[in-house]
Amino acid sequence: MTNNLQIPPGMGLNVTAYINSSNPVYSVGGIIAFAIIVAIIISIFGYVFGWLERKMIAKVQHRHGPTYVGKFGILQNFADLVKLLAKEDIIPDSAERTLYIIGMPLLVSVSIFLVLLLPFAPSLQATNFAFGILIIFVILSFTPILLFITAFSTSNKFADISAQRSVLILLSYELPMILAVAAVGIAAHGYNIASIIDAQSSGIFAIFMPLGLVVLFITMLAELERPPFDLREADSELIAGWLTDMSAPYYALSLFLDYSRMLLGSLLITILFFGGWEGPLLPPIVWLLAKASIISIFIIIIRATTVRMRIDSILKFGWKWLLPLSLINLVIAYIIFA
Amino acid sequence: MAVTRINIGPVHPSTHGVLRLVADIDGDTVVDVQPHIGFLHRGVEKLVETRMFMQNPPYMEKLDYVSPMSYDEAYVAAVEAAMGVEVKERAQYIRVILLELQRIASHLLWIGTMCNDIGQMFTAFMWGFQDRDMVLNLLEEAAGGRMFYVNMRIGGMVRDLPPDFTDHALALMDYMEKRVREYERYLERNPVFMERMKGVGVLSYDDAKNLGVTGPVLRASGVNFDARKNKTYYVYQKLHFSTQVQMAGDNLARYKVRMMEIRESIRLIREGIKALPDGDALGMPVKLILPAAKNRISIVSRELPRGECIMYLVADAQKPYRLSIRSPSFINLAALNFLAKGQRTADMFGIMGTLDLVMGCVDK
Amino acid sequence: MKIEREHLKEKLAEMKKSGFDYLEKITAVDYSDHLDVIYMLENIEESKEEIVEVTIPANDAWVPSVMKLFLAADWYERELSEMFGVNIIGRSAERLLLEKWDGKSPPLRKSFQWGMPYEEGAK
Numbered sequence: 001m002t003n004n005l006q007i008p009p010g011m012g013l014n015v016t017a018y019i020n021s022s023n024p025v026y027s028v029g030g031i032i033a034f035a036i037i038v039a040i041i042i043s044i045f046g047y048v049f050g051w052l053e054r055k056m057i058a059k060v061q062h063r064h065g066p067t068y069v070g071k072f073g074i075l076q077n078f079a080d081l082v083k084l085l086a087k088e089d090i091i092p093d094s095a096e097r098t099l100y101i102i103g104m105p106l107l108v109s110v111s112i113f114l115v116l117l118l119p120f121a122p123s124l125q126a127t128n129f130a131f132g133i134l135i136i137f138v139i140l141s142f143t144p145i146l147l148f149i150t151a152f153s154t155s156n157k158f159a160d161i162s163a164q165r166s167v168l169i170l171l172s173y174e175l176p177m178i179l180a181v182a183a184v185g186i187a188a189h190g191y192n193i194a195s196i197i198d199a200q201s202s203g204i205f206a207i208f209m210p211l212g213l214v215v216l217f218i219t220m221l222a223e224l225e226r227p228p229f230d231l232r233e234a235d236s237e238l239i240a241g242w243l244t245d246m247s248a249p250y251y252a253l254s255l256f257l258d259y260s261r262m263l264l265g266s267l268l269i270t271i272l273f274f275g276g277w278e279g280p281l282l283p284p285i286v287w288l289l290a291k292a293s294i295i296s297i298f299i300i301i302i303r304a305t306t307v308r309m310r311i312d313s314i315l316k317f318g319w320k321w322l323l324p325l326s327l328i329n330l331v332i333a334y335i336i337f338a
Numbered sequence: 339m340a341v342t343r344i345n346i347g348p349v350h351p352s353t354h355g356v357l358r359l360v361a362d363i364d365g366d367t368v369v370d371v372q373p374h375i376g377f378l379h380r381g382v383e384k385l386v387e388t389r390m391f392m393q394n395p396p397y398m399e400k401l402d403y404v405s406p407m408s409y410d411e412a413y414v415a416a417v418e419a420a421m422g423v424e425v426k427e428r429a430q431y432i433r434v435i436l437l438e439l440q441r442i443a444s445h446l447l448w449i450g451t452m453c454n455d456i457g458q459m460f461t462a463f464m465w466g467f468q469d470r471d472m473v474l475n476l477l478e479e480a481a482g483g484r485m486f487y488v489n490m491r492i493g494g495m496v497r498d499l500p501p502d503f504t505d506h507a508l509a510l511m512d513y514m515e516k517r518v519r520e521y522e523r524y525l526e527r528n529p530v531f532m533e534r535m536k537g538v539g540v541l542s543y544d545d546a547k548n549l550g551v552t553g554p555v556l557r558a559s560g561v562n563f564d565a566r567k568n569k570t571y572y573v574y575q576k577l578h579f580s581t582q583v584q585m586a587g588d589n590l591a592r593y594k595v596r597m598m599e600i601r602e603s604i605r606l607i608r609e610g611i612k613a614l615p616d617g618d619a620l621g622m623p624v625k626l627i628l629p630a631a632k633n634r635i636s637i638v639s640r641e642l643p644r645g646e647c648i649m650y651l652v653a654d655a656q657k658p659y660r661l662s663i664r665s666p667s668f669i670n671l672a673a674l675n676f677l678a679k680g681q682r683t684a685d686m687f688g689i690m691g692t693l694d695l696v697m698g699c700v701d702k
Numbered sequence: 703m704k705i706e707r708e709h710l711k712e713k714l715a716e717m718k719k720s721g722f723d724y725l726e727k728i729t730a731v732d733y734s735d736h737l738d739v740i741y742m743l744e745n746i747e748e749s750k751e752e753i754v755e756v757t758i759p760a761n762d763a764w765v766p767s768v769m770k771l772f773l774a775a776d777w778y779e780r781e782l783s784e785m786f787g788v789n790i791i792g793r794s795a796e797r798l799l800l801e802k803w804d805g806k807s808p809p810l811r812k813s814f815q816w817g818m819p820y821e822e823g824a825k
Contacts, residue, residue: 061464157344161363161683227459228530236352236455237687305524307531308457310684311366376800383785384810547724547746550774561746563724568749637742637753648742652731660810662729664742672777701800 014123034126038116041289046259049293050077053300060304087248095245096153103150104250107143108257114139115264119193121277121284132193136268137181140223143261144170147232151242162241165231165311169222172318177219179326180212183333184272197276204275208336211329213273215322217295220265222314224258226299228306229314236308262299266292341369348377352455352687355697357671361678361686368686371678373671378701386661391417391631392492392624394658399486401665402699405444405643407477407487408437412640414490415571416649416661419636421492421629428619429494430572435507435610436480436489438603442514443473444643445596445603448694449521452593455691456534457684462525469517472510479503491621492628498619504611511604518600525593535590539677539689542587549673552666553645554599555693558584558591565641577609592692630655642666644694667699704755707739707765713754714741714768721745722752725768728778730786732760732812737786739765758788760811767792785810 015037018030051066051074058065066073091100117136119125129135144166151163185191187208188199199205206213222229233241240246243254270276270291277284309317347358356377362369382401386394398413399406411433418425425433450466474484479500481487489496525531541551546559556563564581566574582598584591622628631653638649645666652660670693677693678686705713722743731738741754756765765782767790769775779790780799787808807814 057459057461061461062468063464157342160342161344161366165366227457230457231684234457234684236457237684239350303459304461306458306528307453307534308684309530310534310682312682313533376798379800381801381809384814545773548773550725550772552726561724563744563746568746569751639751646726648727650727650729650740650742660731662727662731662740664727664729668777669774672774676773 084252099153154245173219173222176322176326200275266295420631420653452691494621559587725772764789
């Protein structure tokens, strides 16, 4: 037995090889190691971007942002987290108790699960489905439904309105988003994530299909409900939208949800249009995270500058512009690659 | 779809104070919205009846905490009219300069809060506050206070302008002109902003008159009415400025009127400083017992940043017998139901933002 | 310009036709035995202001509603009826706009009792 558990030659730090190994001990160990690594990545990313967003928006607004806790206020979010978790957990009497309690944790776990389906490097990936990217987008489309249920469970009118809006937005952006992904599928001759990245080794898809990138970026903003599509939270209209009656621990979870979804969105854009981990010199995972970070910074800058769109104009925009653009992009992809 | 009744406020991010709205919403369309006001009602009109003339300006300033000096001046002008006192010429110029500074400060704050209402993440808000702060610094130099000034005395001012005030003011005006351009570039080139503003909350010429809305809201509907021109006072007829009128009557027109008014104010301040005569600007020292009022009834009309304010003062010898204030925000808020009906829920807040409400001014 | 309250509506309608179509304010002054209700009208095109005064007895205070002529009168009339206890004839009674009071002693009348505790006043 001891012989079996020694690291076989050639596997080294290759988590993928462990997971795919025929030895169940290695396989389970590999999966656990992968989950821990990804959890650390999500936590660090969420934390750093939670802080960076505050700092960057403060910079745009000529403020300082957090400065007091830690160097450059880096520990401010941690202090806030402690405060939020230490607060009383109040569940309104009129709320649907079970759904209220499980809704938010379920949403967070779904978004983390989706990150787990993604590969981070050739040597760091858990799954390798033939239709990997489609599975991710299908599950991603279910999140507004879950969100609707969670918001509905608080039985607050503001939450109701925000949940309705959330589902309405789903109608307008889901189709263009899937069409943009389909164009990538045509270009890569398949929906396997690793093969999509491999297909971009000669040139990233952003060069061949700029329209698809634009469509995917905009629809991803809508999917993540970041400004200008933040109708779900709409703080100047709906107080806090679906979070109006959520007590502090759930609010902390929702913040974590936002940033983990931001990571997910940036990673998906990186993989589909910017060649994933492809890049010289540095290790693949550094390339992937660096590209995703740059996209996240773009998402943050948009938040600082734009105003909120109205629900009817989002629907109009989705059907009038995004859908035709994504169809044109599909045709272009067919002409170039098929 | 069923009509949902939602209660907005009195504690809500975009009601600008303590306003409660009861809105009936059908899907995403506003069917009816009833403003419930009075949370900040302090009975100022009754309070002033119990106090001597010059004990009242501090109460007047609290009516509108965004442009306190304008209210202060309107009240003191009413008392001056009751006493038949002429304001010294230098003091007239100083008042015009300070009032226009106050108008700029108020409009800058408005840009910020309005952008917040249509869903911006506090960027214009912070910029507006930062620039407003510079104007407040200037007003502090002149009056000694940042928030409330109580800077008017009968016939003049409490104190003359400090010696380097004019230099500072001119330097600030140069800066402000640049900033206004920057705001316009930043906002009007944003297609989402334009979409939220253009064609939303349209108020026609006749409706605007019929509803009695005032100030920039009235002028945005094409009604050429500005108390500074139509009921001119002080040295406004000597200075050159134009009434800003827009024809569209929508949110964008209201925005444009206010942006142009900042420009006009800059022009007025520059010209006022150029023409500022030498001499004495001090008013009567503050005493409880003043010369008895001569006129029983005096009506004074002033263009505040929010609109036209009328002070209807019935004077006893030493104190007001009755002071009726026509507060511009009050009548502008009354038009909200008319404007918001049939609009999208999100636009209701945008429209409310462009009305430029201050609850202290609404509730009195 | 002083007129009787019975002729108020016709007079205002006439003035509206002649260009005074902007109602600036409705207010009142309490002179103990009688009230003066004041309508301020503005002719914007010609920059003219006209003030219409209606004198009514304090113990029989009513004026006709002019809301049909000027929508602006809506809140002013409500304020007037609340603050001075003036009945507005010709429009439905609505909830109080600004405060709560006992219904006997309108706040801006000179006969108003000072120092009434709020709870008692609200009853």
